[in-house]
Amino acid sequence: MKYLVASLLCAVAVAWAAPTALSAGCVEDGEPAITIAPSTLLIGVEQGSAVTVHTNIPFGSVDASSPALNGVAACAVFADNQGDLVAKFSEAAIEDRAAPGTMTLTLTGSYADGEAFDASDEVTVKVWPQPGR
Numbered sequence: 328m329k330y331l332v333a334s335l336l337c338a339v340a341v342a343w344a345a346p347t348a349l350s351a352g353c354v355e356d357g358e359p360a361i362t363i364a365p366s367t368l369l370i371g372v373e374q375g376s377a378v379t380v381h382t383n384i385p386f387g388s389v390d391a392s393s394p395a396l397n398g399v400a401a402c403a404v405f406a407d408n409q410g411d412l413v414a415k416f417s418e419a420a421i422e423d424r425a426a427p428g429t430m431t432l433t434l435t436g437s438y439a440d441g442e443a444f445d446a447s448d449e450v451t452v453k454v455w456p457q458p459g460r
Contacts, residue, residue: 359384359446361434368430369455370422377402377415380434384412384444393436397424425452 364379380396386406394401394414399421401414414434421432433447 359434359444361446361448363432363448363450365450367451367453368418368422368425369453370425370427372455374418376418378418378421378432380414380416380432380448381407382412382414382434382446384446386410386412388438389444390437390439390441395435396421397432399424422452427452427454 360383362381364381365374368374368378378396380394386404387410389404389412391404394404394412396414396416399416402417403415405413407413428451429449430452431447431449433445435443435445437443
């Protein structure tokens with residue numbers, strides 16, 4: 328009986344997850360998109376030593392040596408659990424190009440077939456600790 332219940336729960340989980348799994352790795356409307364972490368860069372504070380870019384671009388379709396963020400080459404590129412490209416960049420190198428306020432970061436690169444891609448996201452940049460405090 329417990330095997331029947333476990334099998335039914337597994338079937339329900341697979342049926343629920345299937346639409347999500349099928350949409351993984353899709354570049355919606357043919358446009359790559361990115362999300363940058365952290366979304367707030369604190370100049371003067373190490374936040375893990377890397378700026379991470381998550382994309383909706385299938386990792387297997389990318390020339391892994393090509394990703395750059397505002398001209399900074401990636402330190403690491405790999406696939407996330409959805410099979411999409413994730414790239415890490417030196418936090419210090421990105422902060423060297425930053426000024427307080429809102430900053431647009433643009434990921435550029437090439438697909439394996441040589442076609443270029445780009446996608447942008449905005450981050451907030453703050454100096455920390457704040458002067459005068």
